[in-house]
Amino acid sequence: MRFLFNFLYYRRRIIAVILLVAAVFVLFMALYGVPLAAYVYAGTICTVITAAAAAGDFRRYYAKHKLLRELQYEILLTLEHLPECENEVEQRYQQLLETLFTEKTSLESAADKRYEDAVMYFTMWAHQIKTPISAMSLALQETDTEESRELSENLQRIEQYVEMALCYVRLDSESSDFVIRGYSLDKIIRQAVRKFSGQFIRRKITLVYEPLRVEVLTDEKWLLFVVEQLISNALKYTKSGNVEISLRPEKKLSILDTGIGIAPEDLPRVFERGYTGNNGRADKKATGIGLYLCKRICKALGHGIEIRSGKDGTEVLIDLREKEIDTRE
Numbered sequence: 001m002r003f004l005f006n007f008l009y010y011r012r013r014i015i016a017v018i019l020l021v022a023a024v025f026v027l028f029m030a031l032y033g034v035p036l037a038a039y040v041y042a043g044t045i046c047t048v049i050t051a052a053a054a055a056g057d058f059r060r061y062y063a064k065h066k067l068l069r070e071l072q073y074e075i076l077l078t079l080e081h082l083p084e085c086e087n088e089v090e091q092r093y094q095q096l097l098e099t100l101f102t103e104k105t106s107l108e109s110a111a112d113k114r115y116e117d118a119v120m121y122f123t124m125w126a127h128q129i130k131t132p133i134s135a136m137s138l139a140l141q142e143t144d145t146e147e148s149r150e151l152s153e154n155l156q157r158i159e160q161y162v163e164m165a166l167c168y169v170r171l172d173s174e175s176s177d178f179v180i181r182g183y184s185l186d187k188i189i190r191q192a193v194r195k196f197s198g199q200f201i202r203r204k205i206t207l208v209y210e211p212l213r214v215e216v217l218t219d220e221k222w223l224l225f226v227v228e229q230l231i232s233n234a235l236k237y238t239k240s241g242n243v244e245i246s247l248r249p250e251k252k253l254s255i256l257d258t259g260i261g262i263a264p265e266d267l268p269r270v271f272e273r274g275y276t277g278n279n280g281r282a283d284k285k286a287t288g289i290g291l292y293l294c295k296r297i298c299k300a301l302g303h304g305i306e307i308r309s310g311k312d313g314t315e316v317l318i319d320l321r322e323k324e325i326d327t328r329e
Helices: 001-010 011-030 038-076 088-141 146-171 187-196 197-203 220-236 277-283 289-300
Strands: 181-184 208-209 215-218 242-248 252-257 306-309 313-319
Touching: 001 011, 011 038, 038 220, 088 146, 146 197, 146 220, 146 289, 181 187, 187 197, 187 208, 187 220, 187 242, 197 220, 208 277, 215 220, 220 242, 220 252, 220 313, 289 306
Parallel strands: 208 242
Antiparallel strands: 181 215, 242 252, 252 313, 306 313
16 A cells, blocks of 8 residues: 555646546636536546556555665576666666676776785784794793793784684685584694693693593694683783683583673673773773684684683683574674
8 A cells, every 4th residue: 555655646747637638627617608518428427548557656656666676686696677667767786786797897906906905915924923923022032031021922912813813814715714523622622721821831821631532623723723722811911810611501611710800891892893991991902803703713613602701800701502504604
């Protein structure tokens, strides 16, 4: 019914002209004393002709409206199925669409080219910078002083930021290099723990971890990045106490620390890109990217991730039950 009203409003000028002509016709027939039967006969014929023409017009109007609705999203890709123009005005409108579509395609191509160049350059830079980082790391291993251990820790943080940047770029690429198969969860955790062993020792943080003896369907490299990021955060915000890695019921990997915790008002937003929260603002070094990447990676791998926090610390749970994997990420 609403569509019919829209059609009548669209044709309001023609309807007004028809009614005006009918009124003039009736007026002149009345002035000349035409019999009532002639009124009825002529009115019936005119009504039938007008109704038939209106029905045909309404059918064409509805068909064009339906086609345009179907083209609502297709028009972003092609203009091939636009309806035929019924007059010069519609032809001009289609010419405007063609001009805009051509300009849009040109701008998208240029933007894609710039993005590809930027990604290529940044990826090359990230791989090249790993060489001096490795060289400095080897040089620092030759000495064992408090200063060298602190420098090694800062160098490791630089390397982690480089990995985060590479991860960010790879996730936005058209095809991420996921290799999904069964992996030993202990093997992934040991790699992450080994990387941060120096920080555990230097900060005097106790690691509570027993072999989990479970296999998970995932991508080793990407899940390792998530576990490393979570352990890094646990160490960063834990001044004393311990970090516990365990397996909760329903195949949920738990990383629990005894750190400063997360403010209740920050919990709903910790996975947002760039959100640092109260702790991040106090630290002044947080980027708000780490947990955002963890969330995106877990979604792409079909894993769930959630954070619980209180006065006694923070627990991150990764749901490793087998689910549908979103390879579009």
